[in-house]
Amino acid sequence: MKSSYSRINSYGFCPKKYEYRYVLGIPAPVKPELAFGVSIHETLEHNFIQKIDSRKDLPVGDLALFFRTTLDGRLSVVPEEYLRGPSDPHYLRALGEHFLDRFMQDRAPSLQPAVRGVECSFRLPLPNDHELTGQFDLLDTEWVLHDFKTSNKPYDPKRADRMQLVIYSWACERMFGRVPSALCFDVFVKGDGAEGEAGLQAPILFPAPTAADMGTVAQRLAGLLDRLGEAETRHDFPRSFDPPRCHWCEYQPRCQKEWELEGQPRPRKISLGSLQN
Ligand code: SF4
Structure with missing residues (x-):
């Protein structure tokens, strides 16, 4: 199965959204x-x-x-x-x-970008004939790999997505022959009114993952893609939320209409963690 990490994450967020976007290919309003x-x-x-x-x-x-x-x-x-x-x-x-x-x-x-170091698209081969595609924003000449993020609130480094960090490191190694010296999130904080000011957060640096981390993540990703393939075969796309509450979702009007026609089924969360068991 060919996939991207954002696609895998999207199933963990809401399988119904995943279905609209990736299975049915319904374009969402921007x-x-x-x-x-x-x-x-x-x-x-x-x-x-x-x-x-x-x-x-x-x-x-x-x-x-x-x-x-x-x-x-x-x-x-x-x-x-x-x-x-x-x-x-x-x-x-x-x-x-x-x-x-x-x-x-x-x-x-x-920041001096490395040659070929801007908006780098990658493909990573995974066990069981899977493949992961993606892109990172910038590799600089100090071998620091940067990811630019816009966020409503300041980013909490304790909640960093370790799997994403490993994927970026691994991609860097495949494209440039070595892992980055560090990974850096450059976060543009929009502020949500209650949480305070809009501005640029201090750079958030993470050490590069080890080769052992990469092997573990490759196995986990392949397992997730196996489970996703099975979910698609079973057509298992429940809603994670009650659609009237999903104001952020591009598919909300469609989803809510269908939910009402289906008799307002209760939401059912499927975490990515549970898919790996
Ligand atoms: S409206 Fe809510 S339940 Fe429906 S697809 Fe979007 S996130 Fe999922």
């Missing part, structure tokens, strides 16, 4: 949060790709313009009713420009 996060990523990528050769960052004003154009293009397909409050386009533009300004002053000057 939400402003996604448009914002992707636009920040694309703007940083735009800077770092040219920096491989130029060894200089682009002026912040150029990047702000690139960001605005990218964001406006992505928001143009977002349904009007989603563009309110903290998702108002004017607010998102100002927030993104603030993030970029901070990042380009505080972080970018010390």
Whole structure:
């Protein structure tokens, strides 16, 4: 089975969402949060790709313009009713420009991307004929692998997804011949009102996993993909939540309509941990 880690995670989050997205291939309306996060990523990528050769960052004003154009293009397909409050386009533009300004002053000057080190797509062979695909954001010339994240709240390093860290390290080793010296999450915190300010969190660094970690994770991933294949065969896609509460989900209107037609079945959570047993 060919899969990505985000696809596997999506089943652990809500199997019904997994079904809509990956089994039925139903396109979801773009939400402003996604448009914002992707636009920040694309703007940083735009800077770092040219920096491989130029060894200089682009002026912040150029990047702000690139960001605005990218964001406006992505928001143009977002349904009007989603563009309110903290998702108002004017607010998102100002927030993104603030993030970029901070990042380009505080972080970018010390980051020199490695050759082929920007937006690296990878494929990892797994036991049982499975394959995992994915992408990491940046490998710098100090061999630090960076993942850019936009988040509502500050990121808690204690809750880091170890499996994701191992996958990135392993991908780095396959692509560049060695594991990274460290992994770094660069987190843009949007703030959710109650939790305080929007801003750039201090870099969160993790040591690179060991070769033994990689072997363990490869086995776990192959086991998960076996179970996912079985779930697909059984057509086992329960809802993890009551749809009226899932305001963040792109499929909520469709899911809620179907849920009501099906007599409002109770939600049933399936954790990824339970799939491995
Ligand atoms: S609306 Fe809720 S239950 Fe339905 S697919 Fe989305 S996350 Fe799952």
